[in-house]
Amino acid sequence: MHESTNQPQEVPTQVKNPDLVERRRRQIVDAAAKLFIAQGFHKTTTRQIARAAGVSIGSLYEYVASKEDVLYLVCEFIHKEVERGVAEAMQRTTVGKEVLAEVIREYFLVCHRMSDFILLIYQETRSLPAVWRKRVLENELRITGVLVEVLAGLADGGDLPAMSSEKLEMVAHNITVLGHMWTFRRWYMARRYSIEDYIRVQTDFIIGMIARQT
Amino acid sequence: MHESTNQPQEVPTQVKNPDLVERRRRQIVDAAAKLFIAQGFHKTTTRQIARAAGVSIGSLYEYVASKEDVLYLVCEFIHKEVERGVAEAMQRTTVGKEVLAEVIREYFLVCHRMSDFILLIYQETRSLPAVWRKRVLENELRITGVLVEVLAGLADGGDLPAMSSEKLEMVAHNITVLGHMWTFRRWYMARRYSIEDYIRVQTDFIIGMIARQT
DNA sequence: ATTATCTATAGATCTATAGATAATGC
DNA sequence: ATTATCTATAGATCTATAGATAATGC
Numbered sequence: 481m482h483e484s485t486n487q488p489q490e491v492p493t494q495v496k497n498p499d500l501v502e503r504r505r506r507q508i509v510d511a512a513a514k515l516f517i518a519q520g521f522h523k524t525t526t527r528q529i530a531r532a533a534g535v536s537i538g539s540l541y542e543y544v545a546s547k548e549d550v551l552y553l554v555c556e557f558i559h560k561e562v563e564r565g566v567a568e569a570m571q572r573t574t575v576g577k578e579v580l581a582e583v584i585r586e587y588f589l590v591c592h593r594m595s596d597f598i599l600l601i602y603q604e605t606r607s608l609p610a611v612w613r614k615r616v617l618e619n620e621l622r623i624t625g626v627l628v629e630v631l632a633g634l635a636d637g638g639d640l641p642a643m644s645s646e647k648l649e650m651v652a653h654n655i656t657v658l659g660h661m662w663t664f665r666r667w668y669m670a671r672r673y674s675i676e677d678y679i680r681v682q683t684d685f686i687i688g689m690i691a692r693q694t
Numbered sequence: 695m696h697e698s699t700n701q702p703q704e705v706p707t708q709v710k711n712p713d714l715v716e717r718r719r720r721q722i723v724d725a726a727a728k729l730f731i732a733q734g735f736h737k738t739t740t741r742q743i744a745r746a747a748g749v750s751i752g753s754l755y756e757y758v759a760s761k762e763d764v765l766y767l768v769c770e771f772i773h774k775e776v777e778r779g780v781a782e783a784m785q786r787t788t789v790g791k792e793v794l795a796e797v798i799r800e801y802f803l804v805c806h807r808m809s810d811f812i813l814l815i816y817q818e819t820r821s822l823p824a825v826w827r828k829r830v831l832e833n834e835l836r837i838t839g840v841l842v843e844v845l846a847g848l849a850d851g852g853d854l855p856a857m858s859s860e861k862l863e864m865v866a867h868n869i870t871v872l873g874h875m876w877t878f879r880r881w882y883m884a885r886r887y888s889i890e891d892y893i894r895v896q897t898d899f900i901i902g903m904i905a906r907q908t
Numbered sequence: 909a910t911t912a913t914c915t916a917t918a919g920a921t922c923t924a925t926a927g928a929t930a931a932t933g934c
Numbered sequence: 935a936t937t938a939t940c941t942a943t944a945g946a947t948c949t950a951t952a953g954a955t956a957a958t959g960c
Contacts, residue, residue, distance in 0.1 A: 496912090497912085525947085525949085526950080535914095536914050537915090537950085545950090546949085547948095602816060603817055658871070665871070681860075685864070685868065689900070690902070708937095708938090710936090714938080739921085752939065753939055756938070759924090
């Protein structure tokens with residue numbers, strides 16, 4: 481199978497200078513992310529995005545070809561941030577007995593910090609054209625993939641009960657989603673738990689979840 | 695605190711005959727739910743809804759005051775269906791040793807059957823006006839509440855290790871969300887698991903999760 | 909000369925309603 | 935007479951672009 485048959489397809493721009501493209505797109509993404517979080521994608525107009533980004537509506541369309549392009553750039557940016565957060569957090573964890581608990585803690589704290597962004601992805605992915613929706617879902621997997629790697633490392637080192645790679649992967653998905661749960665049930669959870677309480681309770685559950693496995 | 699200070703607020707209609715309202719709204723909700731699932735709320739027009747429901751655009755607006763009203767009616771309908779499904783499923787479970795596994799199984803099967811609907815709620819709740827968004831979230835809680843009741847019953851009967859009501863509630867939320875996970879990660883899960891596989895693996899995890907608790 | 913930016917607006921929709929018509933029940 | 939339904943459209947937006955202007959670099 482030839483990779484070359486899939487044209488990798490990027491967001492198109494009319495502007496030649498790549499540094500300028502990067503700079504302006506950052507302005508656009510920053511402004512749009514805030515607006516989308518506050519009002520949602522559909523209630524935000526391209527004019528609001530342009531104004532908040534400090535460019536004219538005409539210029540905005542030199543850097544993207546459609547409003548959906550802006551949403552995709554925002555999703556891409558969020559995933560990069562989350563992945564960076566997770567990767568950094570994973571480095572910070574020491575080795576030894578309590579590693580899994582630390583990994584969970586660091587990941588949940590990333591979810592806590594990036595709550596609004598994660599929620600945005602859950603809510604607006606559907607508004608993307610098919611090609612980009614697919615990309616966003618792949619990015620989502622890549623983040624769970626980081627957890628899979630970490631768990632596999634722990635299992636190899638004997639810091640985790642050995643289990644089939646299938647089950648190990650499911651544990652990673654479960655941890656990912658229980659982190660997200662703090663973002664999309666936060667309106668309820670925050671009434672009775674601080675993020676630290678939440679981490680404590682869920683960590684016990686997750687460790688229990690793994691302990692019994694074969 | 696007086697309940698009477700909160701006006702309960704229902705979707706307004708111009709039509710006097712309550713039976714007719716119920717009948718027409720069912721047509722509208724059925725049509726709209728399908729369209730929203732296929733295209734999303736924002737890409738669906740009120741004319742499409744009217745046409746698919748078999749009424750004119752003018753009549754549609756005799757039964758609701760706005761497009762958001764239609765979305766709220768759809769969400770309400772979905773929650774009723776899910777709650778009914780869960781309640782029925784819970785009755786079907788026998789008593790004894792394997793009850794928890796049965797409860798999980800029945801609940802996950804409801805999620806499987808109602809996949810599209812559950813996904814719709816995750817994606818479009820944000821498009822609702824504040825008052826109704828709040829209601830939808832309350833309905834969401836009510837469904838988790840059913841699981842809390844069941845778990846509490848099991849704990850009382852000794853079929854479940856005793857644990858604080860706080861933890862018991864969190865277990866119910868976890869089960870709820872792991873059921874939803876099958877709907878919003880299905881694009882990935884379905885590649886490697888059937889719903890039966892998924893239930894088997896997750897049931898083991900959930901039972902492990904509870905076993906260790908105090 | 910080329911590249912980037914802006915203003916002004918065409919063109920396309922879409923929601924919600926006004927006002928006319930048909931159906932129902934006394 | 936009242937209730938329900940329909941057609942036709944007002945009125946409001948919003949995306950995306952055309953065409954003019956300013957800035958940059960040779």
